[in-house]
Amino acid sequence: MTKAFKALLAAAGLSLLLAQTTPAAEQPLLIDRILAVVGDDVVMLSELRIEATKMKQRLEAKNVSPMPSNSAIQKKAFDTLVMNKLQLAEANRLGIEADEETITRAINAIASNNQLTVPELQQALESEGINFNAFRDSMRDEIIVRSLRNREVTNRIQVTKSEIDSYLERSGGADGRTAVHLYYILVETPDGASPQQREEARKVALAAVERIKGGEDFRKVAQDISSGQNALQGGDLGWIEVNSIPPLFQPYVAKMQKGDIEGPVAAGRGFHILQLQDVRTGGAKIVPQTHARHILIRTNEVTSDEEAQRRLSQLRNRILNGDDFDALARSHSDDKASAIKGGDLGWSTPGNLVPAFEEQMDLLASNEVSQPFKTEFGWHIVQVLGRRQYDATDETRRDQARKAVRDEKAKEALENYLRRLRDEAYIELRLDDLNG
Structure with missing residues (x-):
């Protein structure tokens, strides 16, 4: 093996x-x-x-x-x-x-x-x-x-527009950073922790920061004391896109330089310590886009492949002879969502449409109408209305921000859910020494 x-x-x-x-x-x-x-x-x-x-x-x-x-x-x-x-x-x-x-x-x-x-x-x-x-x-x-x-847990998480906007306001990124490599330590406090318990945890976290600043390897300290999921890996969170940094960490990371240590930060489950290991930088995200419209004929027990192909060939000839694509799509297309818009699919980025459709679309010149072709949805003809190089930086940032907020909310919700399961369960320890 x-x-x-x-x-x-x-x-x-x-x-x-x-x-x-x-x-x-x-x-x-x-x-x-x-x-x-x-x-x-x-x-x-x-x-x-x-x-x-x-x-x-x-x-x-x-x-x-x-x-x-x-x-x-x-x-x-x-x-x-x-x-x-x-x-x-x-x-x-x-x-x-x-x-x-x-x-x-x-x-x-x-x-x-x-x-x-x-x-x-x-x-x-x-x-x-x-x-x-x-x-x-x-x-x-x-x-x-x-x-x-x-x-x-996960399917119940909702992310609002205001949460995305708030996250992006905090994310900064003015220095051109695209990703960061982080190490992380969590000194956890129990549910309903007393002031004394929180103070004891704070002292543990402060001592950890002093150990690291004194030259001790962050990863070794994390393995010794951290309750985080990546504790055994030395608290190594790996590379994280700037717009995917957990919201709790984001305002701190935005101000950190390579090698900086932040914490202990008192929040949520206890006290958090971060170290910024490295950063990556990059420019805008430019993607090719195609504006297209199509007519779809679905096949079924009534409409065969041959019949669908024949009908689309007739519609294509009518379009080439001057008939309006928009009107024909509204009257004949089985894709009801696009038919009401004259078959218009809007601007699409590679990967948005099924591969068989994109393959045919990419072969066309602007304003050219394809021959009938088949995908998993049925038979199509497609016309390319335009192509462009599009700056998708903002959309990408919002998508990443939405994922970061959702992941953070899901992580917190899962931790709370698992903690509740454990708190409500009957657990009887039979052996104090787990090293046996």
């Missing part, structure tokens, strides 16, 4: 399992035991070892340096196991399932991404000691959890 294949499985949360892939003769004798009772389920020591191995492989696949301690990985793995069990239980209560077709598509995608057939994927997994049915069950759980989060 290739390193790239292992990395892909690790990224999907389905990496090689240590207890399954290490030859039996090399494995120490382990006595399994219950670490915690989670509702009607339990967390076993064997599960913890497997989850910790998966996490370690994901970190290795990303070449994380320095690597977090085994203790830090195991504690993160334990939290992940508890939350996965709570989410699967909640999904079951709500009747959320993963159908076999969806699971099969996901497995097909993994196979395809590795240039394998599904039987070849199965053979590759089993050659490494991974049971294919266990692999499929892992996929099922991933899909169920994702469906739960989409239904209960």
Whole structure:
């Protein structure tokens, strides 16, 4: 099995399992035991070892340096196991399932991404000691959890125009920055934290800033104390488009220079620390656009391909002989949304229309009318009315801003949702030392 294949499985949360892939003769004798009772389920020591191995492989696949301690990985793995069990239980209560077709598509995608057939994927997994049915069950759980989060959190997020405008007002970018590379530490406070608890967290965050300013590696400090999702990766958030920076961080990042540290910032879940590692700059975003109009004839049990093609050929001849395209589209096109506008599709950017349509449209000169051609929607003729190079910088910025605001709201909503699940659940710890 290739390193790239292992990395892909690790990224999907389905990496090689240590207890399954290490030859039996090399494995120490382990006595399994219950670490915690989670509702009607339990967390076993064997599960913890497997989850910790998966996490370690994901970190290795990303070449994380320095690597977090085994203790830090195991504690993160334990939290992940508890939350996965709570989410699967909640999904079951709500009747959320993963159908076999969806699971099969996901497995097909993994196979395809590795240039394998599904039987070849199965053979590759089993050659490494991974049971294919266990692999499929892992996929099922991933899909169920994702469906739960989409239904209960993500699909309920709304972003208003005023929120986008407010974000853009704060985003700055006057120095030409297009992207930033950030490191991040979160010193979390519990729900309903007392003033004393918040003060203790603030002191931890202040001490972390002093460690970093004193020359200690930010990533090592993040691995030691951060509660952020990227803690094990040293708090590395990677490259983020300027207009996709989380709104909480945006006003601070806008003023930071490379190497600067900001924080601790008191907000939301606790105290936040940022370091700006690098910046990228660039100019305006210019994209080619085409203005076109079309007439569509759909095929069905009454209208065959031959009939649709014949009717469009007749309409094309009428247009070439002087008939008005606008009037003919209003009278004959089956695309009702554009028909009322004379077939006008407006200005389109590459990728906006289906590939088969764009391919034919791109072959035309201005004002030229195409021969009839077929797409998944039916048969068309199309006329190009004009072409231009368009400055899409503003639209791109607004799209990025909308995504940043939505992602931030979804992240906060998900954190609150998961916290509520955990607060309302019965969890009984059976072992204080998770390093066993």
